[in-house]
Amino acid sequence: MTTIIRASLAHAAALAALHATSFPEPERWDARAIAAQLTLPGTIALITPPAGMILLRALAGEAEILTLAIAPPYRRQGLARALLAVAITAAREHRASRLYLEVAARNLAARALYDAAGFRPAGRRARYYANGDDALIMARDLGGDLEEE
Numbered sequence: 001m002t003t004i005i006r007a008s009l010a011h012a013a014a015l016a017a018l019h020a021t022s023f024p025e026p027e028r029w030d031a032r033a034i035a036a037q038l039t040l041p042g043t044i045a046l047i048t049p050p051a052g053m054i055l056l057r058a059l060a061g062e063a064e065i066l067t068l069a070i071a072p073p074y075r076r077q078g079l080a081r082a083l084l085a086v087a088i089t090a091a092r093e094h095r096a097s098r099l100y101l102e103v104a105a106r107n108l109a110a111r112a113l114y115d116a117a118g119f120r121p122a123g124r125r126a127r128y129y130a131n132g133d134d135a136l137i138m139a140r141d142l143g144g145d146l147e148e149e
């Protein structure tokens with residue numbers, strides 16, 4: 001069974017370790033960077049130890065997924081889908097009506113995950129990432145009953 005915990009500052013190192021399993025060096029957030037995010041208003045962090053984490057921010061009626069990582073040995077077991085579902089509930093609890101994210105255009109795994117969760121393309125940022133990849137902006141409404149959940 002998957003246990004998803006609402007993370008606090010005490011989890012900053014564990015969140016950073018999980019982030020490091022899934023992102024290359026220039027994009028990694030260390031424990032200090034994660035702790036700084038956690039102190040900002042509206043930040044929500046979820047962790048499913050030892051497999052994965054998600055960070056989002058919900059403010060002023062909108063929410064954004066800041067990062068999502070599942071450590072390689074735990075992938076394709078539905079954990080990202082489960083974290084995303086809890087994140088969506090948390091964003092709704094913060095009264096967000098729309099949820100945004102950025103994903104590398106070449107990241108087909110994440111794009112498939114988000115597409116299946118009801119996110120749709122909402123923009124593109126050319127050469128957004130350090131390696132020159134474009135970012136796609138994706139978004140989904142949080143109102144009403146959506147079949148993807």
Ligand SMILES: CC(C)(COP(=O)(O)OP(=O)(O)OC[C@H]1O[C@@H](n2cnc3c(N)ncnc32)[C@H](O)[C@@H]1OP(=O)(O)O)[C@@H](O)C(=O)NCCC(=O)NCCS
Pocket residue numbers: 022023067068069070071074075076077078079080081082102103104107108109110112113114116
């Ligand atoms: C993208 C990522 C979070 C997916 O995590 P995961 O736990 O393996 O995903 P899930 O098992 O919940 O998959 C849910 C659905 O997403 C899609 N998906 C996930 N990984 C996929 C892959 N490698 N190829 C194609 N589709 C994929 C599938 O539709 C999948 O459903 P299915 O397994 O029933 O076919 C994980 O691969 C990861 O951490 N990657 C590196 C970091 C990253 O890209 N983060 C997102 C940045 S925006």
